[in-house]
Amino acid sequence: MRESAAPQRVLFVCLGNICRSPTAEGVFRKLVADRGLEHRIHVDSCGTTNWHRGKPPDPRSVAAARRCGYDLERLRARQLCWEDYYTFDYMLAMDEANLEVLRREAPLDYAGHTGLFLDFAPDLPEREVPDPYYGEGDGFLRVLELVEVASEGLLAELLRHG
Numbered sequence: 001m002r003e004s005a006a007p008q009r010v011l012f013v014c015l016g017n018i019c020r021s022p023t024a025e026g027v028f029r030k031l032v033a034d035r036g037l038e039h040r041i042h043v044d045s046c047g048t049t050n051w052h053r054g055k056p057p058d059p060r061s062v063a064a065a066r067r068c069g070y071d072l073e074r075l076r077a078r079q080l081c082w083e084d085y086y087t088f089d090y091m092l093a094m095d096e097a098n099l100e101v102l103r104r105e106a107p108l109d110y111a112g113h114t115g116l117f118l119d120f121a122p123d124l125p126e127r128e129v130p131d132p133y134y135g136e137g138d139g140f141l142r143v144l145e146l147v148e149v150a151s152e153g154l155l156a157e158l159l160r161h162g
Contacts, residue, residue, distance in 0.1 A: 013093045015049055016051045020132070020147075028151045056075065
């Protein structure tokens, strides 16, 4: 892990980087900014596939986020890459399948934390952020609710250890 003087770096990971992980990035980035911690915590997101590389988040994610006061408009999808393991202290997957990819692809010397994002919300019954892509609009709002709770827990963890 990085020395405490260096910013902590968090990467949110899902499958295509157009629904869940950009939502997590947008929510957590705003939380960090609202607390004046941009100099201490850097945030990004990616997907484990390249299906949507370079594309903006799903319009339904953007609309749900906008209704709740978050801006995802400038985000663009990208794929997980080798350098991420040498850049990020926390690599947080939205679900078990993407966590498996993170762990399988990790270099042997990766010293950061890989885990599920919702591990930072232990009071929630869910362990995974559900993929809303093939569902209705309610799924995008549920993603936001889960992400907001986990973001508070993650920020508390980062402040305790950084």
